[in-house]
Amino acid sequence: MKHDSSDRIVDDLRGWIASAASGARLPSTRDLARRHAASPVTVQRALRSLVTLGLIETRPGAGAFVRSVRRAHIQDFDWQTAALGSPEHGLPSVLAAQRSSSADVIELNSGYPDSELLPARLVGSALIRAARGEAATVRQSPAGMPELRSWFAAELGRSVPTALAAPAAKDVIITPGSQIALGSLFRSIAGRGGVLLIESPTYWGAILAASQAGVTLRPVASGPEGPDPDALDRAFAETGARGFYAQPTFANPTGAQWTPSRATEVLDVVRARGAFMIEDDWAHDFGITSEPSPVAAQDDAGHVVYVRSLTKSVSPAIRVAAVIARGPLRERLLADLQAQTMYVSGVLQAAALDVVTQPAWRTHLRGLRDQLASRRDLLVDAVRAHLPGASIDVVPPGGLHLWVRLDDGTDLPDLVRRCEARGVVIASGDDWFPAEPTARYLRLGFAGRDVGSYDTAARIIGESL
């Protein structure tokens, strides 16, 4: 086949097209004819060949353009294996409690309240007011909006006895959710490579944050009344740890609330050891038959660092939490947080403050208490009816979950798989242990969607056991 001048133009333009952006306009017929010393007819023939090859498209009156269809080629990223090396920590890529699934399965794994438990109208109108205000276009200070900081301080202050100094706005740092605050606290208090004491079982997000921060966890068993102060003291002595992470109020996953006397004993140990306690008051708004009573209210010497988030009780879209820390720790924490997040969106801060200062917020919380109570009782009944071998140590006085102990011989991964195959998503209790689990548990959430399905779900779990 003869290689005519039209072919030469095609070859030349193929090179040009390969390095051009898709949608780029080709030179005009006149320009191409001049450049290749060819006739316009030859150029037109070349362009038709390129159209046939799928490389360009012509638009009458506008010219010829590079087509946006791209070559599908298998990409080879093998080189990254050597460049990345081994990870510093093995973080899971999908977390059981964050798995979300299709609408036709029953989800008992979720750690977030269903949208019917959220003050959706309040959140919507608060966001709209925030969108209309200055918060929508103004940058916030690294520590957060002064009014919101005051609110968080006053909330904790309500529980502070008069003999102690209540926290003030200056002690508060607003963060985009509590997860980043936990990582920052673990790094600031334990330091990379350091040891942190932690309740066991406990929140997987805290275990994850510690792993990400390069902090080694030393578990301290915690029961329905809280951790054993002697065991805690021994753990401090053995490890030289300077910090203890705990959820004294409606702990995730057990729902346990420390008794006041236990809280005092634990605080005494923390004080005597010159250490910090990180109190994660995640379920402050989720009391059912009990009221939250923050341990941080019993300390004004900076031993208890208090973390409270609004994300779960106000809305997952309101990623707003606060850390209340007194003393030099607050400075270290603020510098660390600022280097990661700069500041928190003003719209989210303004909307959060708006929601929690409405009278309707209190009304909502009272209604929420009733809803959680009936949901919890439904799930307890369903578990007791269909899982005769299972036991519930504590009917939780608050929180969003039941912690159900199964027979020690249970094959949990297999159970999870079999339930999932039958449309029930459950979370293996193993994820809530910082070390080897002490027994076989399931964490079953009673705040997810579709309350009516609890009985069916429990029956399926029972049959899958």
Place this chain on the structure above:
Amino acid sequence: MKHDSSDRIVDDLRGWIASAASGARLPSTRDLARRHAASPVTVQRALRSLVTLGLIETRPGAGAFVRSVRRAHIQDFDWQTAALGSPEHGLPSVLAAQRSSSADVIELNSGYPDSELLPARLVGSALIRAARGEAATVRQSPAGMPELRSWFAAELGRSVPTALAAPAAKDVIITPGSQIALGSLFRSIAGRGGVLLIESPTYWGAILAASQAGVTLRPVASGPEGPDPDALDRAFAETGARGFYAQPTFANPTGAQWTPSRATEVLDVVRARGAFMIEDDWAHDFGITSEPSPVAAQDDAGHVVYVRSLTKSVSPAIRVAAVIARGPLRERLLADLQAQTMYVSGVLQAAALDVVTQPAWRTHLRGLRDQLASRRDLLVDAVRAHLPGASIDVVPPGGLHLWVRLDDGTDLPDLVRRCEARGVVIASGDDWFPAEPTARYLRLGFAGRDVGSYDTAARIIGESL
């Protein structure tokens, strides 16, 4: 003085009050009389004493209540000094470029555009639509909203030549601003204790993120056309680094844009070294006399990791950025980011997507270009008129700042202080050097408020020199 039964009641109640919450209600007079085997008159006398002492207040018909006035005591946090030890990294507690000041000073230090340069109406209505939609109450997936990820991928895809595979939504991770993405990238690529190559001078936020991530920076000088490929190659060879951080488009602080041939040469070095380049396209929307041309568009083998934020161009309240990473790196990055932030607020993601897909967004960007051009020219004129000894190497083709070189003998901290005393806040160029500065510079922003003051500001700087 005789210790009568009224005194005993006072002593007893003082103890009770000290551990009670402020506002707590005291037992009734009848209960107190019964408990202390005293007459109601004696109890009333005790209560009056407590009122006099300022410890309680009585409300007729309601009872007696613990007063909310707290003892002011000096708190002693010395114990934290030993508990915290030395910090792992010395992070600054207030950052020059984040300092905000009162309304009556001229701010040339800001790194954020003034609100008059933001699409405030678009942002407001986008937030309102987002507040009314599902995004206000639904949790988002860790990698972000699929539609927003597609938009970021398509934006970069517009510059990708047809011979290469364009990025897809699956390659994108949405983050709450670019700062946290930088830290995560530095940790994932260089690793704690590892070395990262970095342009010099460069963005202080990147220097800060590296310090927070425990990564050692090795500066590579970058000029008006970009870094010298040979110097970059030597730095890779000498350090064994696996990553290079750069702002090829309208770099902060210099405003420089790499030439296309320089970009190709740099990319060749990165490829040959089996390394990553982290392209921080922070000023994508701030072109003045030039268009952005991302280097990432020239790579489909996962060597260039691309970061783009909408926070500066859309609104400081829209803390939304994206990382586009291909290959195993994306998995490592997603796990690391998820352990820190879980996910990004759906309201912010939905509002961001809404803004950037409105036709009015394009119109806004065209107007922004004109405003930045005239602001830049005003500041250049003012500097040339009042700072005869200063030089501007590059009149920036984009970005928000002028990089002004001063006489080598200038005492920068002193100059900054003297200008501030006269109401002009400026940023010392030293903050933009990862190591010792090579010369004395000022970074003067032309996107802050009060354009009319540039001439006055430059005069004051000139007089303070």
